[in-house]
Amino acid sequence: MTTGVGAGPSGSTGVLRRRLVLHGVVQGVGFRRHAARLARELELSGWCRNEASSVVAEVEGPSEVVDEFARRLTDEAPALAVIRTVESTELEPSGEPGFAVTATVPRIRRVR
Numbered sequence: 001m002t003t004g005v006g007a008g009p010s011g012s013t014g015v016l017r018r019r020l021v022l023h024g025v026v027q028g029v030g031f032r033r034h035a036a037r038l039a040r041e042l043e044l045s046g047w048c049r050n051e052a053s054s055v056v057a058e059v060e061g062p063s064e065v066v067d068e069f070a071r072r073l074t075d076e077a078p079a080l081a082v083i084r085t086v087e088s089t090e091l092e093p094s095g096e097p098g099f100a101v102t103a104t105v106p107r108i109r110r111v112r
Contacts, residue, residue, distance in 0.1 A: 024084035
């Protein structure tokens with residue numbers, strides 16, 4: 001299921017996991033560091049990394065805190081970031097502890 005930023009189960013206070021994929025000028029501007037600082041401040045678990053031309057973050061915690069993370073991730077983005085689109089997908093919680101900035105997923109080059 002793909003929804004808008006900050007969307008969550010109405011009235012839900014349970015734990016959820018959400019994947020956010022941000023497209024635009026989001027690499028090389030401190031976006032992963034911003035996501036990690038915000039997740040740690042809000043005491044959420046998960047990870048973030050660069051992929052092809054996007055930043056992907058998965059966060060897990062109380063639904064209202066995950067909603068706040070999604071809102072603040074874009075509202076308080078680094079000054080040089082230009083967010084064009086955000087995809088948000090709810091996932092099953094994994095229970096993993098902590099938050100990590102993981103390695104960039106390399107681009108696959110096509111041989112012609």
